Amino acid sequence: MVMIRVRSRDGLERVTVDNPHMTVSELNTQIEKQLRVPVSKQTLSRNQNLLLAKTPDDILRFTDMSNPQTLISSLGVSHGSMIYLAYEGERTVAGRAVNKAGSFGRKMTMDDLIAKQMRVSRQEKPHCExxxxxxxxxxxxxxxxxxxxxxxxxxxxxxxxxxxxxxxxxxxxxxxxxxxxxxxxxxxxxxxxxxxxxxxxxxxxxxxxxxxxxxxxxxxxxxxxxxxxxxxxxxxxxxxxxxxxxxxxxxxxxxxxxxxxxxxxxxxxxxxxxxxxxxxxxxxxxxxxxxxxxxxxxxxxxxxxxxxxxxxxxxxxxxxxxxxxxxQGPLSSTFPIENRNTPVTMRALKNHLDRTKSFPFVKRISDFHLLLLVAKYLDISSDVPALAECVQAQTTVPEGYQLLIESMASA
Structure with missing residues (x-):
């Protein structure tokens, strides 16, 4: 069983067929049977611009599905494919009358069609658990x-x-x-x-x-x-x-x-x-x-x-x-925070290090906001990630970094 999507001025509908290798003529017949559009009134195309055609002459330019003996599979039409349908006159869709002005009716613009796809409803489940x-x-x-x-x-x-x-x-x-x-x-x-x-x-x-x-x-x-x-x-x-x-x-x-x-x-x-x-x-x-x-x-x-x-x-x-x-995460959050009313200075760094001197050095600097202050004086491509990796693994901070941070605090 093959499902083909059919978009017309009335919106999106579906036609179900048994044979994926049927001819265009056989597809026309199924559209007449299932969608109630007479074969003689149908124009089919794989080109969505068919729905923008305003006159009979414009519609006649869409000839990619005009040969009734062409196999739909040779046109790339398979299960789930979209084709476009233009037709003359009126019909009933899903139990309601579709009243179209003029012999070819009011054509939906591409904006109209896109809007029909933009259906806003509540998303029941987040991607975040x-x-x-x-x-x-x-x-x-x-x-x-x-x-x-x-x-x-x-x-x-x-x-x-x-x-x-x-x-x-x-x-x-x-x-x-x-x-x-x-x-x-x-x-x-x-x-x-x-x-x-x-x-x-x-x-x-x-x-x-x-x-x-x-x-x-x-x-x-x-x-x-x-x-x-x-x-x-x-x-x-x-x-x-x-x-x-x-x-x-x-x-x-x-x-x-x-x-x-x-x-x-x-x-x-x-x-x-x-x-x-x-x-x-x-x-x-x-x-x-x-x-x-x-x-x-x-x-x-x-x-x-x-x-x-x-x-x-x-x-x-x-x-x-x-x-x-x-x-309780791996970092502390006691160091003064950036971009608030009071600027963060090296005095804050000294006070923090003095207050935490009983802890191992890596523990003393395990605060993002302290690392951000210190990082402004380090190489972003090598020193900053290296120091942060010490904090992540809670390993001994190399003596050079420790001396540099302590000298910043004493400046």
Whole structure:
């Protein structure tokens, strides 16, 4: 049994045939029988531009399937193949009348056809089995936005860790790039040189970038959405850039508890495959007007949601919930963190080394944020990965590196 897909001005339909080597004439007969389009009214082609033809003369130019004795297999038509059908007149499709204006009817444009394929529905299962946060890294991030920023402005960072073969993501440190946060928006001022250092450290630690974490403000909590339209755009862009199917988007916010107080709450999502695809292909309206509903993402062209063609999609359709866990990772998170209100200086390095001098040296430097400060004075291609590898394996740090770091602290 062979299934052939037939796309016409009415959308996508299917024809089932027994013989994969039948002639075009026999296929015409099956289309008449199964789709109720008379053979005399049919024009078939493997060229999708047939559906854009506006006049009978235009249609007659498509001759690749015009010979009734040609075997369909010689045209590359086999199980699952797509062919295109133009026809005159009217017919009933799936129990409903299809009313076409004019003898050849209103032809669907390619945009119409593409929109019919862009069906937005909820993705039931994430590619990421779960996400587990290192307790110290998560605590340091949420403590800063709670105590220092009071959840008044947004804050974000990139999560680094590992992905297991079964799709479990472990987040072991959070890198906070230069940024500017307001109550509604988060602008990441990416520093390629610094991010190259972060990647080199991650490589030495056996870790990679696995997601994006950001906060919502108290003002946002009063609004009725999970993620705003601007947050959807930012999250979809970063997810798309990552090339990682298990990429996680994490949200941190304050929620009112049963006693009327406020608790810090973590949520984790993946952006749906369709969301990332729509963003990559430029379907999203990225110029968000001031009066736009923040819980709705607007498209440049119609997509199908349920049975409705629309340019407006509820943001929740794009979110796939990910289970959250926690763990104690291999790194500490006590060293001052980059790109916050207070610059990190060598004084911080000295204080940290003095405070931890009872530990082995490799243990004293087992903190991503310390490694990032030190890495700015090392060779990115050799020294940075080598030092990070010592931390990963918890092996003795070569004396040259130890003396260099101690001299930095004493400068």
């Amino acid at each position: 779960s996400v587990s946060f290192d307790r110290d890294a998560a605590s340091s991030f949420q403590h800063y936005v709670n105590e220092s920023l009071a959840f008044a402005v947004k804050r974000g960072g990139f999560m680094y860790g590992t992905v297991s073969v079964d799709g479990k993501v472990d987040v072991n440190f959070i890198y906070e790039p230069p940024q500017q946060g307001t109550e509604e928006n988060l602008i990441l001022m990416r520093n390629p040189d610094e991010e190259n250092l972060v990647e080199a450290i991650g490589l030495g630690l056996g870790m990679r970038k696995v997601g994006f974490i950001f906060t919502q403000t108290i003002g946002q909590n009063k609004k009725d959405y999970t993620l705003s339209n601007s947050e959807i755009l930012q999250a979809a862009e970063l997810h798309g850039q990552s090339g990682l199917k298990e990429w996680v988007t994490a949200l941190v916010k304050l929620e009112v508890n049963e006693d009327g107080g406020a608790d810090v709450h973590f949520e984790a999502f993946q952006m749906s495959d369709m969301c990332v695809r729509l963003f990559k292909e430029g379907w999203f309206e990225t110029d968000i007007k001031g009066d736009a509903d923040p819980k709705i993402s607007r498209m440049k062209k119609d997509v199908v949601v349920g049975v409705k063609d629309t340019k407006e999609v509820d943001n929740d359709f794009f979110l796939v919930v990910v289970k959250i866990m926690d763990h």
